[in-house]
Amino acid sequence: xRTWFPGLxxxxxxxxxxxxxxxxxxxxxxxxxxxxxxxxxxxxxxLPVSGTPSLTFFQALFTACSAVTVxxxxxxxxxxxxxxxxxxxxxxxxxxxxxxxxxxAALTLMALGGRLGLRGQRLVREATDQTSPADMLVLVRxxxxxxxxxxxxxxxxxxxVWIPELGVARGLWFSVFHSVSxxxxxxxxxxxxxxxxxxxNPMVNLVITALFIIGxxxxxxxxxxxxxxxxxxxxxxxxxxxxxxxxxxxxxxFLVIGFEWNNARTLGELPESGRLWAAWFTAVxxxxxxxxxxxxxxxxxxxxxxxMFLMFIGGxxxxxxxxxxxxxxxxxxxxxxxxLRGRQRxxxxxxxxxxxSVFRAQAVVMLSLLAVALSGFLMVVLEPGLxxxxxxxxxxxxxxxxxxxxxxxxxxxxxxxxxxxxLMFMGRIGPLALAFSLARPQIPKLRYVEDHVQIG
Numbered sequence: 001x002r003t004w005f006p007g008l009x010x011x012x013x014x015x016x017x018x019x020x021x022x023x024x025x026x027x028x029x030x031x032x033x034x035x036x037x038x039x040x041x042x043x044x045x046x047l048p049v050s051g052t053p054s055l056t057f058f059q060a061l062f063t064a065c066s067a068v069t070v071x072x073x074x075x076x077x078x079x080x081x082x083x084x085x086x087x088x089x090x091x092x093x094x095x096x097x098x099x100x101x102x103x104x105a106a107l108t109l110m111a112l113g114g115r116l117g118l119r120g121q122r123l124v125r126e127a128t129d130q131t132s133p134a135d136m137l138v139l140v141r142x143x144x145x146x147x148x149x150x151x152x153x154x155x156x157x158x159x160x161v162w163i164p165e166l167g168v169a170r171g172l173w174f175s176v177f178h179s180v181s182x183x184x185x186x187x188x189x190x191x192x193x194x195x196x197x198x199x200x201n202p203m204v205n206l207v208i209t210a211l212f213i214i215g216x217x218x219x220x221x222x223x224x225x226x227x228x229x230x231x232x233x234x235x236x237x238x239x240x241x242x243x244x245x246x247x248x249x250x251x252x253x254f255l256v257i258g259f260e261w262n263n264a265r266t267l268g269e270l271p272e273s274g275r276l277w278a279a280w281f282t283a284v285x286x287x288x289x290x291x292x293x294x295x296x297x298x299x300x301x302x303x304x305x306x307x308m309f310l311m312f313i314g315g316x317x318x319x320x321x322x323x324x325x326x327x328x329x330x331x332x333x334x335x336x337x338x339x340l341r342g343r344q345r346x347x348x349x350x351x352x353x354x355x356x357s358v359f360r361a362q363a364v365v366m367l368s369l370l371a372v373a374l375s376g377f378l379m380v381v382l383e384p385g386l387x388x389x390x391x392x393x394x395x396x397x398x399x400x401x402x403x404x405x406x407x408x409x410x411x412x413x414x415x416x417x418x419x420x421x422x423l424m425f426m427g428r429i430g431p432l433a434l435a436f437s438l439a440r441p442q443i444p445k446l447r448y449v450e451d452h453v454q455i456g
Contacts, residue, residue, distance in 0.1 A: 030429050034097070038068045038425075041093045050086030051076075058414060065421045067093035069428035070320060072187025072290030072403020073394075073420060075410045079190035084173070090188060091180055097428070098184025098215070098320040099147055142226075143219050147183060150214060154179035157207045161198070182211035185320040187290015187403030195281075199293035200274025205281050212289035213249070216315030217241060236351045237327055241316045244326040245287075248310065252283035255306055265298025286310035288321040290403025297406045301389070304406075308393060311400040312368070322401040322427045324368050331361040367430070372399050375423050382416045391416075398423035 041064030044050060046057050059076050066073050067090045076082075078090060155175040163171035174190060181188045189195060198204040214222070224238040231239070256279045260267040266282075267275040281293045286307045299307070314323015334346035335358045346353045376395035383391055390406045397404045398420040412420070 031425075034068055034425065034429055037093065037096060038064050041068060041089060044089045045082070045086055049083060050089060051082045052080075055081055058417075062417055062421060063090065064093060065424055066403070067186065067188065068097040069401050069424040070094055070098045070184050070186040070322075071398060071401040071424045071428075072181075072189075073398060073405060073409050073424070074188070075417065077192050078188055079192070087173075087177065087190065091177055094181055094184045094186040094188060095147075098186065099143060142223060146219065146222065147215075150211060151176075151179045151183050154182065154207050154211045157203065161201060161203050178208065179211060182208045182289060182291070183215040183320065185212050185216050185288050185290070185315065185322075185401070187285075187288075189291060193295075194292045196293050196295070199278045199281070200270055202277060205277045205293070208289075208291060209281060209284050212291075212321075213245070213284060216287060216289075216319050216321035217245065218316030218319035220318050221316055236349060236353070237317070239349050240327050240330040244330045245316070248287065248313065248326070249284050252286075252306060252310055253280050256283045256303060259300050259303045259306070260294075263298065263300055266294040282307075283310075286400075286402055286404060287326075288314050288323055288400050288402040290397075290401075292404060296393075296404055297390075304389060304393060307404065308396045311396045311402045311404070312372070314400050322399075324364050328361045328364050331357055332365060335361070368399065371423065371426055371430070372396060375399070375419050379412075379416045379419055382413060382419070386411070394420065395423060399427040401427050 038061070042057070042061045045060035045064055046055070051060075055076065059081075062073075062075050063078075063082075065071075078087060082090065155172075158175035158179060159172055162174045165171065166174055177188075177190060178195075180186075187194075191197070195204060195208065218241060221238045221241050224235055228234055234242075257267075257276070260279065260282070261275060262268050267278055270278055278293050281291070282299075282303075285291050287310050312323055313329045314325055315321025317325045317327055330348075331346070331353060334348050334353060338344070338346035345355065346358065372395055375398075376392045379391045379395055380388055386408055390408050393404075393406050394408060394412070396402075401424055409417075409420070
């Protein structure tokens with residue numbers, strides 16, 4: 001009996017795992033944990049102690065979804081409609097939503113490692129580019145430490161500006177709230193015009209942009225920098241992310257200056273030094289911070305298209321940012337260059353990119369384009385009275401969890417706001433969930449005869 005029962009138990013567990021593989025599926029656990037967090041946040045925000053009596057359940061749901069997915073789109077002003085307790089709830093949701101995605105894979109391995117088995121553990125490790133459970137533990141520990149240290153430093157520097165202006169209590173709360181919001185790339189602000197009144201302030205511009213750029217690089221890149229500290233020894237992923245981030249930030253900065261320098265509704269109303277700061281902030285915030293120091297509704301059409309493009313790219317993998325990710329964009333560019341040069345594999349920094357990575361990048365880009373296009377089309381149908389550009393801007397912002405808006409979020413009908421919530425949720429969990437599903441290559445059992453299809 002003692003020898004038979006364990007065998008029966010093992011066979012039963014094997015059968016159950018085959019019949020219900022979704023029970024221990026990392027994407028399913030990820031989606032469920034985020035939905036649970038959104039539900040808890042909605043209930044807390046709907047409590048009378050959290051906001052004004054006019055705050056509806058749907059508004060609380062939208063705010064909770066935006067905070068957990070670190071988006072920043074709002075249907076009510078966070079500073080005036082939410083009490084200090086409600087603002088604290090939003091802060092907690094931003095922190096859990098931002099760091100939760102970065103540490104989810106590690107927590108999955110630690111909590112479910114015994115149930116997943118060797119193949120499941122390998123799947124989790126490959127999806128997060130870690131090599132062992134010990135590395136996953138290091139990832140969790142250093143992620144939490146880095147977040148707390150960076151947020152504390154950011155709050156301290158911001159308090160130098162805001163405590164003299166707003167008083168000790170309010171200035172300190174502003175500093176802590178915006179520091180957490182920036183590092184987690186959430187974009188929630190406590191004023192209706194975000195950070196517009198400090199558009200020309202060097203301290204606010206430097207601290208806020210530094211926080212969301214660092215948070216958006218991805219912790220695997222930051223950990224790689226900390227361990228190796230030399231460019232030549234960094235991993236290919238780190239080099240692509242850092243190089244892509246630098247080129248995108250500087251290139252967008254120059255373009256915004258060119259497009260908006262004399263625009264009276266944005267940069268034109270500021271002194272010259274203030275224009276440079278506001279242009280820098282506008283260029284880097286779409287990836288995917290969501291703060292703004294100029295009126296998004298006053299931007300020129302070329303700038304709007306540029307921001308939509310930057311929002312779609314997003315930040316780094318395994319970061320607090322979303323979008324298709326910088327490394328994905330770089331892989332697609334390199335694959336295109338390789339094809340134009342007649343090479344079979346893309347190469348960069350004396351390394352060849354794996355074909356599997358190219359296929360992953362193609363899948364992420366295609367699925368993301370389909371999600372944004374279909375959702376944007378649906379919102380255009382639902383909102384015939386609004387400009388198409390504004391509606392599509394909202395869709396890109398929601399999917400990339402940016403939070404920038406041209407001022408129409410509160411004017412949208414509830415079906416369109418539901419579409420935005422769906423986009424925020426998809427955009428936040430989609431890339432990692434897809435990485436989990438594509439992490440392990442499937443070996444085909446049959447090899448078919450190749451044939452050519454006309455392209456272009």
